[in-house]
Amino acid sequence: MTPVLHIERDDTIEAPEDESFKRWVNATCNALALEATAKPELSIRISNTDEMAQLNQRFRNKSGPTNVLSFPAEIPADVTCELLGDIVICSPIVWQEAQEQGKSPTCHWAHLTVHGVLHLLGYEHETDDTAEDMEALETQILQQFGCPDPYLSIDETQRADLP
Numbered sequence: 001m002t003p004v005l006h007i008e009r010d011d012t013i014e015a016p017e018d019e020s021f022k023r024w025v026n027a028t029c030n031a032l033a034l035e036a037t038a039k040p041e042l043s044i045r046i047s048n049t050d051e052m053a054q055l056n057q058r059f060r061n062k063s064g065p066t067n068v069l070s071f072p073a074e075i076p077a078d079v080t081c082e083l084l085g086d087i088v089i090c091s092p093i094v095w096q097e098a099q100e101q102g103k104s105p106t107c108h109w110a111h112l113t114v115h116g117v118l119h120l121l122g123y124e125h126e127t128d129d130t131a132e133d134m135e136a137l138e139t140q141i142l143q144q145f146g147c148p149d150p151y152l153s154i155d156e157t158q159r160a161d162l163p
Helices: 018-031 049-060 091-100 105-120 128-143 156-160
Strands: 004-008 041-047 068-072 083-090
Touching: 004 018, 018 041, 018 105, 018 128, 041 049, 041 105, 049 068, 049 083, 049 091, 068 105, 083 091, 083 105, 091 105, 105 128
Parallel strands: 004 041, 041 083
Antiparallel strands: 068 083
């Protein structure tokens, strides 16, 4: 199963190549054993801090930019559609967090992409139990790319800031 992925970026914003995003999205969908015939579709937008701050204010009522936002598609139950939704990733925040947290930038990009896709697929981290499940799945997927557990170096204050 290969998801249909649309990537929107401004060429002046630094971000990984499209192929990297495709690998991370595919690995996430495959880890969840979605039907082989499924063709989930999603979009990833690479944003700057101004755009992300506007989106964060509008949709989460929080000021300032955040690293990633997910917008699951709201499809009526009687409509057959495999559209998952949209993910927006703020490039300057990703690079800054990777540096501040001593992480590989590539692994941090991978983590936020996987995190966003899991949100589109219904995963949440609102309770300790759901957070543990989601974090374990993220860690498992990221290990395929040689990335360490992304939560080992995040303290509780930073973890609370994840969308």
